[in-house]
Amino acid sequence: MSRDGFGVILNDIEFKSNQGLSAAKKISAVTGKPVIFMAGDVSNEKDVDALVERAVAEFGGLDVMIANAGVCTVNSLMDTSLDEWNLNMNVNALGVLYCYRSAARQMIKQGRGGRLIGASTVSHLKISGNNTVAAYSASKFAMRGITQSAALEWAPYKITANCYSGGCVNTDMHIGAAQVVSERMNLPKEMLLKGAYSNVPLVIAASLMISLAWFLS
DSSP states (O other), X not given: OTTTTOOXXXXXXXXXXXXXXXXXXXXXXXXXXXXXXXXXXXXSHHHHHHHHHHHHHHHSSXXXXXXXXXXXXXXXXXXXXXXXXXXXXXXXXXXXXXXXHHHHHHHHHHTSOEEEEEEEOGGGTOOOTTOOBHHHHHHHHHHHHHHHHXXXXXGGGTEEEEEEEOXXXXXXXXXXXXXXXXXXXXXXXXXXXXXXXXXXXXXXXXXXXXXXXXXHO
């Protein structure tokens, strides 16, 4: 997005600030465009509102919100604790609601439309055969409903809402989940990392930009 001329604000939770600042500097060095990092928790509505306010202050407005913060706990439905359930729902579902809603308020005020994009997963369409991420899957089903509701409600303002489903992506979250599943189910980690759905290879994160570019068009 920075290469395409967008002013970009990156967001992550406080303890990952060093990684976020480093990523912002690297992207800006490559593209020559301003890239800002701002720490915040998407499950806290005030943090999300502050993120939108910062975007407006820095760039004069907000045209795109990509809600791609996510967590994943590994457990069956029977063994999922309330804390695990709430963590997945607060970040993956409530966080998306906050991001969409705060961004939409600003976009409606601007009167020029906008794009809302959420990072989903194939788990919002189909539960995996071993059902080891029950709370995560439930949160992604919720996210899909939030996205469809947003698309319908804000279409009159020329705001679109979509989510992309990358499947098994080579992120720290997926690799960590694969390690836990490997230990609990006595399955080779390498097999899990090759793809959990019909032998589909692990997705390279950068390739998801193709979907994002289409949603932004």
